[in-house]
Amino acid sequence: MTTAEVHTLTGAYVLDAVTDLERAAFTRHLADCPTCGREVAEFRETAARLGMAMATAPDTRLRSRVLTEITATRQIPPSVTTETRSPRSWRTRTFGLVAGVAAAAAVLFGGISIGSLQSDPAPTAQVAVSDAPDANVLRADGTGGGSAVVTISRQRGQALIATQDLPPLDAGHSYQVWVIGSRGAQSAGLLHAGSGILTVPLPADADRVGITTEPTAGSPQPTTPAVIRVPLA
Structure with a gap:
């Protein structure tokens, strides 16, 4: 060829x-x-x-x-x-x-409905995570509807988080994604719609991903119970 x-x-x-x-x-x-x-x-x-x-x-x-x-x-x-x-x-x-x-x-x-999607600014990183030799795909359903699929690569220290059909929120709130480990919860970004994709760093101590409802600008720490929890087994 x-x-x-x-x-x-x-x-x-x-x-x-x-x-x-x-x-x-x-x-x-x-x-x-x-x-x-x-x-x-x-x-x-x-x-x-x-x-x-x-x-x-x-x-x-x-x-x-x-x-x-x-x-x-x-x-x-x-x-x-x-x-x-x-x-x-x-x-x-x-x-x-x-x-x-x-x-x-x-x-x-x-x-x-394309307008409902949240952009991921790093499509190359998506490929890096998905094609990693140790890529592991995990899925969890939300407590009030919707779901999340998390693809992780420990070798590359990254996670690809995709949400779908989470319940719509009012203009004053957004979904905030957290990577959680022994050092506590670290913000991984905001989703302003119920369906979206984020590529985020994966700390070595992270053992789960959580998604909570927070004010539009986000919070330094979770303030509400998680609507989705994904153990990173």
Whole structure:
């Protein structure tokens, strides 16, 4: 596989639509190509935001209709043609593929409200945590609804915290994320909506993550019971 061909695998790599040989080649390539690293991070951030978006319940008959059509429809492989295109052109098409897959999932399982998401300013850090060899994914449900998924890497000292469908708060309050250990609770940031993503440092003594309801500007220490607790086992 040529260097130019490896460059075109960013979107397929994010969607896990590559062979084992392609995955190994692209993983090696990522170590020396910051451009592809940024594109992988951007694609993953887009897919994560779409996947974590708040949804409305679809028609209860929709899922059964789709599954019925699948069983009755012959699956024909796509025709493949040889085409020369620049790496940038392929990346543009691949971005559309990532968004298209997420959008298709939204059609099946509910509508998307992008405005409800909290931005994570460090998409590259998301990749670092998710791809860490010791990455551990933990999930917990909230006491009043919603859930949180926490991915941790002790080797890299980071945690990726994603919340979904936490109950909406009034304008005077936000959700505050805490990383808690033997030294007490340390603030990891604020979420101004019920669904959002944060990448935060993970202290060596941290043994749990908590989310509380605090004033909009945040608090130096938790002032209310946690709405979600995630033990970092």
